Amino acid sequence: MKSCRHFFSAFAILLVIAVTAGCSKDPNVKKQKYLESGEKYFAAQKYREAVIQFSNAIQTDPNFAEAHYQLARAYLRLGNWKNGYAELSRTVELQPDNVKARLDLGNFLLAAHQINDAANSSNIALQKDPENPDVLALAANVEAAKQDNAAAVDYIQKAIQLAPNRDDLYANRALFELHLGRNADAEASLKKAIEVAPKSAHNYVNLASFYQQQKNFAAAQQTFQSALQIDPKNVPAIIGFTKFYLSQGKRSEAEKVVLDGKSALGNDPSGYRLAADFYLGTGDFGKATEQYAALYQLRPKDLDAKKAYIELLLQQGRVDQAQKLTDEILKDNTKDSLANIYEADLELRAGKTADSITRLQRVIKDEPDNARAHFLLGVALDRNGNLDQAEKEWREAVRLNPNMITGYEALARLALRTANTDLLATSAEQIIRLHPQDASGYLLRAAAESSQKQSERADADIQKAIALAPQSSAGYITLAKLRLSQRKFSDARTNFQLALDRDPSSSEAVAGIAQLYVAQKQIPQAIQFLEAQIAKSPNNSAFHYILGALQLQERDITAASSSFQKAVDMDNSNFPALFQLGRLDLAQGDFDKASQQWNTWVQKDSKNPTPYWLLGRLEDSKNNWQQAQDYYRKALQLKSDFAPAANDLAYSMLLHGGDPDVALSLAQAARRALPDSPNSADTLALAYMQKKVYASAVDLLQDAIKKSPANATYEYHLGLAYQQIGNSVEARKHLTKALTVDPKFPQAADARKTLQQL
Numbered sequence: 001m002k003s004c005r006h007f008f009s010a011f012a013i014l015l016v017i018a019v020t021a022g023c024s025k026d027p028n029v030k031k032q033k034y035l036e037s038g039e040k041y042f043a044a045q046k047y048r049e050a051v052i053q054f055s056n057a058i059q060t061d062p063n064f065a066e067a068h069y070q071l072a073r074a075y076l077r078l079g080n081w082k083n084g085y086a087e088l089s090r091t092v093e094l095q096p097d098n099v100k101a102r103l104d105l106g107n108f109l110l111a112a113h114q115i116n117d118a119a120n121s122s123n124i125a126l127q128k129d130p131e132n133p134d135v136l137a138l139a140a141n142v143e144a145a146k147q148d149n150a151a152a153v154d155y156i157q158k159a160i161q162l163a164p165n166r167d168d169l170y171a172n173r174a175l176f177e178l179h180l181g182r183n184a185d186a187e188a189s190l191k192k193a194i195e196v197a198p199k200s201a202h203n204y205v206n207l208a209s210f211y212q213q214q215k216n217f218a219a220a221q222q223t224f225q226s227a228l229q230i231d232p233k234n235v236p237a238i239i240g241f242t243k244f245y246l247s248q249g250k251r252s253e254a255e256k257v258v259l260d261g262k263s264a265l266g267n268d269p270s271g272y273r274l275a276a277d278f279y280l281g282t283g284d285f286g287k288a289t290e291q292y293a294a295l296y297q298l299r300p301k302d303l304d305a306k307k308a309y310i311e312l313l314l315q316q317g318r319v320d321q322a323q324k325l326t327d328e329i330l331k332d333n334t335k336d337s338l339a340n341i342y343e344a345d346l347e348l349r350a351g352k353t354a355d356s357i358t359r360l361q362r363v364i365k366d367e368p369d370n371a372r373a374h375f376l377l378g379v380a381l382d383r384n385g386n387l388d389q390a391e392k393e394w395r396e397a398v399r400l401n402p403n404m405i406t407g408y409e410a411l412a413r414l415a416l417r418t419a420n421t422d423l424l425a426t427s428a429e430q431i432i433r434l435h436p437q438d439a440s441g442y443l444l445r446a447a448a449e450s451s452q453k454q455s456e457r458a459d460a461d462i463q464k465a466i467a468l469a470p471q472s473s474a475g476y477i478t479l480a481k482l483r484l485s486q487r488k489f490s491d492a493r494t495n496f497q498l499a500l501d502r503d504p505s506s507s508e509a510v511a512g513i514a515q516l517y518v519a520q521k522q523i524p525q526a527i528q529f530l531e532a533q534i535a536k537s538p539n540n541s542a543f544h545y546i547l548g549a550l551q552l553q554e555r556d557i558t559a560a561s562s563s564f565q566k567a568v569d570m571d572n573s574n575f576p577a578l579f580q581l582g583r584l585d586l587a588q589g590d591f592d593k594a595s596q597q598w599n600t601w602v603q604k605d606s607k608n609p610t611p612y613w614l615l616g617r618l619e620d621s622k623n624n625w626q627q628a629q630d631y632y633r634k635a636l637q638l639k640s641d642f643a644p645a646a647n648d649l650a651y652s653m654l655l656h657g658g659d660p661d662v663a664l665s666l667a668q669a670a671r672r673a674l675p676d677s678p679n680s681a682d683t684l685a686l687a688y689m690q691k692k693v694y695a696s697a698v699d700l701l702q703d704a705i706k707k708s709p710a711n712a713t714y715e716y717h718l719g720l721a722y723q724q725i726g727n728s729v730e731a732r733k734h735l736t737k738a739l740t741v742d743p744k745f746p747q748a749a750d751a752r753k754t755l756q757q758l
Contacts, residue, residue, distance in 0.1 A: 034067070035057045037053040038050045042077075051074045051075065068090045068091040068094065071087045072085075072086075072090075072104065096124075099125050106125060106138045118145070119142045122139045132162075133160075136158050136159035137155070137172060139155045140153075140156040140176065143155060144175070149177075153173060153180070156173045157173070164196075168193075171190065190203070200230075201228070201231035201237045202234070205236050207223050208224040217244075221244065224244055225241075228260075233265050235270055238274055241254075255278065258274055258275050269299060269305055273308070275287075276295075276308070279291065293309065303329070306328070307329075309325060313325070314342065322342065322346060326342045338372075340362070341376055344363075344376055348379065357377065375394060381393060384607065385638045385640075387417075391414055402430075405431060409431065411423060412444050416447065425449075446458040462479045466479070471502055473499035473500070480493075484515070492516060496512040500513070504536060505537055511546050514526045527551065531547065540570075548560045548562075557584060575610075578600060582594040582597035594618055598615050607638055613644050616635065616648060619631060629656075643670045644670075647671075647683050649666055650667040650670065654686045654687055654690060667686075668684060671684045679704075681700040685721065689720065694721050694725045695725070697721045702718065712741040713738070715734045716734070719732070719738060723754065728758050731754075731758060735755050739752065
């Protein structure tokens with residue numbers, strides 16, 4: 001009996017297993033379980049987990065419309081608009097009569113400003129359920145978007161008749177009435193919303209905002225206070241009241257509202273975020289960081305708070321702390337895109353440009369629509385000297401995120417560096433669109449207009465910038481430069497002085513005034529002016545550099561060298577001063593000291609091709625042509641289109657038996673970039689002579705001599721070119737001229753020998 005009982009018990013277990021297995025294999029049961037599980041996660045606000053479960057339901061049955069709809073809702077809660085829209089579209093495709101999905105789709109399209117598509121969704125929903133207040137509210141909002149506020153009021157009135165206790169409908173009606181200029185009606189509607197839902201702080205916030213807009217500040221203040229008395233934890237009320245006080249210039253009162261709200265919210269992270277946002281908005285980055293530091297201590301696993309904290313640390317250059325937190329995120333999830341962007345930023349700051357580029361390219365491979373990754377990749381490529389690719393990445397960043405002002409600012413800076421007027425103008429337009437109250441966009445547009453000889457437009461934009469930021473020196477400097485280009489020297493001087501009054505350390509203003517003295521051949525007065533400015537700001541490196549440049553024009557080499565040295569002593573990253581010191585050392589035959597100056601520059605600015613090119617020229621002057629070529633190549637590795645290095649490398653290769661085809665290609669590239677340079681004409685002529693294209697060489701050398709008539713080398717080369725085409729008279733003439741200009745130029749012996757042969 002015992003064994004029999006065990007047999008039947010085992011059989012029962014097997015039967016239960018068989019039945020369970022049978023149920024689990026039923027796709028209808030399976031998909032329903034996934035749906036119910038997803039709904040539980042959704043209710044618990046675990047939207048990522050909900051996405052997984054709804055997706056599992058759809059894998060079981062691709063035509064499961066309810067799962068598509070719930071997946072859309074989860075995606076929208078996560079801010080994944082692209083997938084949310086796709087799932088809503090799929091839902092209404094599978095269930096054309098699903099009014100809820102039609103409503104959500106219509107509201108989504110309306111938010112995306114796709115008004116015609118939203119209207120189509122609204123019309124279908126109206127046909128399916130014309131007595132639904134939410135459908136009527138959507139129809140009202142569509143009409144308002146089409147600027148037909150009267151029709152919007154009609155629709156919302158019908159919705160109110162169907163649902164007279166819905167406070168949100170009265171708030172909607174108030175908005176439409178405001179657009180129609182019916183302020184009294186709007187106020188009545190907002191008060192009706194409060195009457196219907198007297199415990200809703202949101203309705204008080206709406207009424208307070210209305211009063212603020214109508215400049216009834218006493219009523220606005222009282223209504224905001226009522227909102228917070230009803231619900232001290234209401235975040236929109238806290239934000240609204242804070243902004244109200246800030247608009248009144250009452251910062252301390254605004255701060256109290258924020259801190260009271262934070263206190264009411266207790267350990268709710270939103271309280272810390274409110275305080276941090278307030279301090280950020282008022283420019284107190286230190287206190288904002290303190291709020292996120294406290295939140296991090298309170299909730300170290302709060303990923304959003306940790307990322308916001310990292311952002312602030314990076315803004316303040318606190319890289320060690322930012323690195324620690326970034327490492328924590330990447331330890332848990334190596335694929336976290338934002339953490340990888342932080343890491344790439346940190347790598348850039350540490351000079352690991354190649355690593356940063358590789359990391360960002362991986363992020364973009366996984367997330368091609370990540371605008372921030374494209375932007376930072378542009379920064380890294382720019383740092384690496386690849387301007388074309390940097391521009392491409394920045395353009396892609398603003399295409400993906402048309403409101404990314406940092407992208408337009410990067411493009412504007414690039415346009416200034418490359419003299420791309422069209423790019424500068426379009427970037428400035430976008431900056432103005434995004435920040436119409438910021439002076440910088442108008443100044444950038446003025447720079448583009450000045451380059452296009454549109455002086456009146458430039459003048460208007462500069463005046464607008466000055467009106468927006470009257471205490472900033474930037475507008476006056478830009479206006480002074482415009483007046484300088486118009487040869488209105490007195491006005492230029494006035495505006496440079498206005499800039500200097502606002503910013504006594506402005507090197508641009510000081511340089512501008514010095515330039516005016518030079519233009520009027522008053523260099524001693526310019527030097528006196530600089531000395532007076534240095535007496536006021538003795539530690540300003542730029543002022544010492546400008547003084548040195550003026551002393552150099554007066555041929556006071558000793559004084560100039562002393563000024564440049566002081567500039568470098570105060571700021572060893574003053575590269576123009578390092579350049580001039582090296583030049584002066586070279587002119588005095590002190591090659592070692594010149595090399596030391598420019599090697600210092602290389603150490604401080606290793607991604608800049610200019611010091612490598614200068615060191616190459618230095619080695620050339622010492623007849624160390626192989627080492628010179630190494631420096632030129634290093635400069636071209638950093639910036640492939642760096643024309644001075646391309647020109648000098650080509651010249652060195654032509655003189656010392658390098659590949660003539662490579663030399664010709666380099667010389668042609670240099671000539672394209674430097675079409676007015678006699679040096680580039682001479683190099684390309686020499687390349688043509690090696691290729692036996694003598695007629696082209698003659699044309700280039702004649703152009704070079706026209707621009708630099710006292711250059712023995714150009715005359716010598718032209719004499720050789722004429723010799724090769726059989727014109728002995730012209731050959732003798734130019735070889736003789738070369739020796740007359742400089743009897744000891746480097747090829748003088750060869751010139752005499754060729755003359756004897758002729």
